[in-house]
Amino acid sequence: xxxxxxxxxxxxxxxxxxxxxxxxxxxxxxxxxxxxxxxxxxxxxxxxxxxxxxxxxxxxxxxxxxxxxxxxxxxxxxxxxxxxxxxxxxxxxxxxxxxxxxxxxxxxxxxxxxxxxxxxxxxxxxxxxxxxxxxxxxxxxxxxxxxxxxxxxxxxxxxxxxxxxxxxxxxxxxxxxxxxxxxxxxxxxxxxxxxxxxxxxxxxxxxxxxxxxxxxxxxxxxxxxxxxxxxxxxxxxxxxxxxxxxxxxxxxxxxxxxxxxxxxxxxxxxxxxxxxxxxxxxxxxxxxxxxxx
Numbered sequence: 001x002x003x004x005x006x007x008x009x010x011x012x013x014x015x016x017x018x019x020x021x022x023x024x025x026x027x028x029x030x031x032x033x034x035x036x037x038x039x040x041x042x043x044x045x046x047x048x049x050x051x052x053x054x055x056x057x058x059x060x061x062x063x064x065x066x067x068x069x070x071x072x073x074x075x076x077x078x079x080x081x082x083x084x085x086x087x088x089x090x091x092x093x094x095x096x097x098x099x100x101x102x103x104x105x106x107x108x109x110x111x112x113x114x115x116x117x118x119x120x121x122x123x124x125x126x127x128x129x130x131x132x133x134x135x136x137x138x139x140x141x142x143x144x145x146x147x148x149x150x151x152x153x154x155x156x157x158x159x160x161x162x163x164x165x166x167x168x169x170x171x172x173x174x175x176x177x178x179x180x181x182x183x184x185x186x187x188x189x190x191x192x193x194x195x196x197x198x199x200x201x202x203x204x205x206x207x208x209x210x211x212x213x214x215x216x217x218x219x220x221x222x223x224x225x226x227x228x229x230x231x232x233x234x235x236x237x238x239x240x241x242x243x244x245x246x247x248x249x250x251x252x253x254x255x256x257x258x259x260x261x262x263x264x265x266x267x268x269x270x271x272x273x274x275x276x277x278x279x280x281x282x283x284x285x286x287x288x289x290x291x292x293x
Contacts, residue, residue, distance in 0.1 A: 002086045003250050004039070004290040007208050009224070011077045011267045014279040018071035024269030027206065027256045028079035029062035035088050036254065041081040047072045059203075059263075061256040066269075077267055083253060088239055090248030095146065096234035102143040103199055106233065114201035114231060121260045122172045122193050129173045133194035145200075149230055149240055152194065156187050156242035164223075170261040184243040185226040185261045191242050192228050201231040205239065206264035207254040210287045223285050224266050227252060253287070 009028070032038040045052075047069040055063050068075055098104055106114060124130055136148045136155070161181040173190040176182045182190070185204075192202040209225035227241035239254075240247055258264040271278075 002084050004082060004084050005208075005210060005253055006082050006286075006288045006290065007080070007253065008284075008286045009079045009208075009266065010282075010284045012282045012284075013075040013271075014281075015073045015271075015273065015277045016279055017273070017277055018073045019271050019273035019277050020070040021068040021072070021075060022270035022272070024066045024068065024075075024077070024267060025265075026064040026066055026077060026079065027061060027264065027266050028064055028081070029255070030081060030083050030207070031061070031254045031257065032083070035086050037084040039082040039084055042079070044076075044078040044080075046074070046076040059257045059259075061258075061264075075271075085250040085253065087250040088248045088252070090235075090238045090240075091146070091150070093235035093238070095232055099145055099233040102137065102145045102148050104145055104233070106201070106231075110231075110233065116259055117201040117203050117231070118196055118199070119259075120193050120196050122174075122189070124174065124193075124197070128177060129190075129194055130197050132177055133198055137198075145232060146235075146238075148198070149195065149200075149238075150247060152191055153240045153242045153247060154245050156191060157245035160187060160242075162187075162243060168265070183226075184241075187242045188226040188228045189261055191240065195230060203229050203237070204258045204261050204264055205229055205252075205254050206256045206258070206261075206266070207252060208285065208287050209241075209244070210251045210253065210289055212251075212289075223283060224255075225252070226261065226264075229257070
């Protein structure tokens, strides 16, 4: 059964007095494919922009480059879209026989295409991260390549405390392990960096999370959400959300792919004025589900 989601994401910056804005980069259009179909999109910027250009970045994400009208004491970006989600299979797709057990090797062509997604972005000077990752390798028999990822996803959810954080940026994996806590982007980064060190290709995914009402709910709902994709030959890119122990399904609504969290900010840009002019930012995300007949 397919599900239709209506998403509204509002980002509102306010200033003590009118300031001038540089170009802003907005990630707003979902990544459609066989399991996620974009039905409608809309973007409203206040003050009205002087120019809007739609481009694709290096990862083929749809980007709106916006030059707001100057000067203004506020900048408000409202992105709205409707998608139809049929659910992403992750646990039952067959793997290539050569990739069923860890370790495995990607084909020469895949090695070239996946090279950047296998390179770690964070240092592990004393091997703390690698030691943590190795605990998911079985010592009593073969380690299933997908089983390792499932076990790591569940372990992060079971052992780490989710703590919301409004500040930009991401903790290093070692910092997340030391603290035992973090945000969804910290947990995604931890798992990405760990599996890359084990030879997997992994990428950061930014988007939205539907949290069912009347249940305990998912962690990280009500804002942009982060998880990861891991490439397994035969099954392709599979989604893992260590914040909620979600593996596939229809509750994860993807918008952007990136090698690192810093490359997937929903809204980024510059403004010019005195530091004291900045009052603050508010973000509101609404995800509404409509079941189809």
